[in-house]
Amino acid sequence: MRARLSRLREELDHARRAEQVLLEQVRHLADIAEDAERRKLTADTPLAEREWRDARTDLDRHTASLEDTRRRIADLLAEQDAVLDRLLERQPDHRAEGRT
DSSP: OOOHHHHHHHHHHHHHHHHHHHHHHHHHHHHHHHHHHHHHHHHHHHHHHHHHHHHHHHHHHHHHHHHHHHHHHHHHHHHHHHHHHHHHSOOOOOHHOOOO
16 A cells, blocks of 8 residues: 555656646646737737637647646545555554553
8 A cells, every 4th residue: 555655646746747837838828819819809810810719729728638637636635545544544543552
């Protein structure tokens, strides 16, 4: 179980790093999509419309990846809690030894 905990910690570290990268990308892509939307509204051309649509698609795809990563982190944390609970259940209750 300790090996499993170690692997879970590594997976959590990796997922949290991925979350940070995705969050930065989503913020950047949101700015790009906002700019593209302004250009679409002011230029009112097919090219501006396509650029906005492409920017929005990229933003939506990265946002979905960020949400998936956050769900993965939640799943890993729940699994880590379950492993820790099982580990604690296997430990003798030292508190009971001191009682008479």
